Amino acid sequence: MSLIKLSAAELSEKLASGEVSSVEVTKAHLDRIAAVDGDIHAFLHINAKALETAAEVDAKRAAGETLGELAGVPIAIKDVLATLEMPSTAGSKILEGWIPPYDATVVARLRAANLIPLGKTNMDEFAMGSSTEHSAYGPTHNPWDLDRIPGGSGGGSAAAVAAFEAPIALGSDTGGSIRQPAAVTGSVGVKPTYGSVSRYGAIALASSLDQVGPVSRTVLDSALVHDIIGGHDPRDSTSLKDAWPSFAAAARAGAKAESLKGLRIGVVKELDAPGFQSGVTQRFHEALDLLAANGAEIIEVSAPNFEYAVAAYYLILPAEASSNLAKFDSVRFGLRVNPPGGGTVEDVMAATRGVGFGPEVKRRIILGTYALSAGYYDEYYGSAQKVRTLIQRDFNAAFSQVDVLVSPAAPTTAFKLGEKLNDPLAMYINDITTIPANLAGVPGMGLPIGLAPEDGLPVGIQIMAPQRADDRLYTLGATLERLLEEKWGHTLLSQAPDLAPGEMFAATEGAV
Template identity: 70%
Template structure:
């Protein structure tokens, strides 16, 4: 019998309905897996086995009583620590929130619980989601399950590694400039950034409010779509939440499983996203994927988006400016860490000491940059100009989608790099977001799925698909078709090729 941890979420859900397995058994199997391998990977910041098993038993009892349950009821779920929860600490990877417990659940978490998913832990992340490698966590770096000496990408490396290492079949993440999609690419998993406003941000510890989006992570496109269906929808607690009747993403994924569905699909390739520095193995895998699409009848169209080359610069003015405002609440007075200097401290000195001790280097760097960009005399020159560039990028997308149905690019320009190899140079990390940032600036959906490994290092390569706002289902349909082509080419699913499929992390 296939090990429980190796079942997809869809397979596990079917087994739960059929009575072949209980939620308690599935939850225990994944908790045992976490205990066995997470000391090496550091994907989780908190678990509570007793609470998780209790929740699983409650689902089993409800199912035994004949109660109608959600499609994923009883399936274990990992939660990025950017989402607040009542049952475990919510730290956003920062010392300044060490041990903090929220009085309420984030909406995405509450929806998952209502659907019967079983929370098994909070995943590690770059502090306040600031980073592209998950090396900036106050609680230590996450290690890539494909090669433990490599980064998993960031800021959501914990969620990506959790699903990739079979510690959880599903995970929730957040994506501000690629923090779901880029880790998915580097770990060989699947991750989706929904249309901005498609999933409530209520209860997500804010980084940049106009960019942040909560989304699903899994090992397959269908599993990702199933979790997307659970968390999507309007939320009156979130003023940016869209009141829209979303179609079923799972139905779209199932409909796209036949590669014939690609016939006639117009796929745009933005030349500005094929940036200098794309690793040769990444480029060749991307071109192979395009050839597979073309062989199925898709039309490949080159797109010129002239303002995309300014996306990274605009993003790294908008994000720090919004972050400096959002992080002002961590002042030592209302909640979180408090450091009191020797002697009698003033409010200002306590705040200064607390923020100095509680924030890491990258958070401090972005707060300083953002405060400068918003300061008198510089607002129009920096933040205002960046917002104008954002509008131009949105117009480039609109022009592109007048010609094509989806846009394709490498999710990340390189495969996973060695831990510590960037030597504290933030610019190297910033440029690794170059292909994912435009979707956040425009508020459109994006999906990353694995398409093979690079010839140079044998590490995963991700394909990014983007669609117009509200067309998330289109991505799942196309993504499922690409996934089926990759599976047919390789003779097995990509996640089954992972070095941890048969044993521990390498």
């Protein structure tokens, strides 16, 4: 089998046995990027030192050094994460060409574990979007259909994984930016418990919502990455000091589980809406039937305040974004635009932010500044935070009845590029199923469950667990992944032949 079709875990085994070298694996993925990324546009920057780093890992292995399980495996990195020697733009012109003087903690941990950064992936500007159309550097295309979006804001990472340009990737999730792209590209994406993965070096959108997590083609691969990037970081004031179990062990246990007997799975009534695309609803209920047939108890639960989640989120996020983006002032770093004839610092700042920020970023800054303004703070931002508390209570009540919660990971399959670009409300509602988990800080996983019959595009299920119970995602996710593979005879992505990107879906028509 082609190296680019192997999972990270499979590549790890071949690297450890000496069957292949990290240089060979890295070159195969760089060649794939060169061949297809002109159509996909998953990457904004390719790491010029990738092969050099791979050769160093090969030398360490040859010298008998003890290496981590994923040593020598390539990984793509969302451009929201600070990286030494590579630009970190957050998809914005205001940071064009900026090279940080440090690595984000998660990137530093990847390097310490001897993974090979392939480059930086495209994203909606400052992670504001659900389609990766708001990137200042042009949209990313969905490998399943080049005329459709790959989700957002982390569409670049999801598309890179789905197009076999990288076996694994890092993303960030503020309202669904890992799980929703995973749903529409047929990949696996995990938003960990808030505070369990360091945000140090992640360019902030909304500090109380942002969380870094893995993107992959298998549940085990995400677990292996999560094991590396997770854990306490004293440089992140919100970082939890908990000792975490091995998520890879949880995934491996789930893959071997013979029965789901005793597991209580809650279906959130408010997130199984009649307005969702029919094929999404159909595949979701087929997945529930499969889980029930293998012993799980399916229980409908109600979370009545979830219906206010989108409204609350789009007050809290813009308010925090307005504050976080104030640092981009033309003075300290990033773009500087001098108005004709010169001017004051305020004039330079206004000119720079006017040119450097795109329309979606400006829209949310204005909304957030208004929500925080005198006379409106309590009415808007304060009220939204009260709704957030009610949503957290809904989760607590639900988890008193069940072990995990499930819903569709997105209400539709990938929509066409440009279809919702000029309708912000339609774009915002696309995150209706994923936003509640961010507001409550609970972990969530997006996992492919088949193709929608009406358009042949991927559908995803979302699994949510209580705070600090991320291992439940991996256990159930790996079990469901195995059950689906047994049903289809192959996984949705890993067994697809190396076709042109726009033809990938043709190889998996049986995966329904």
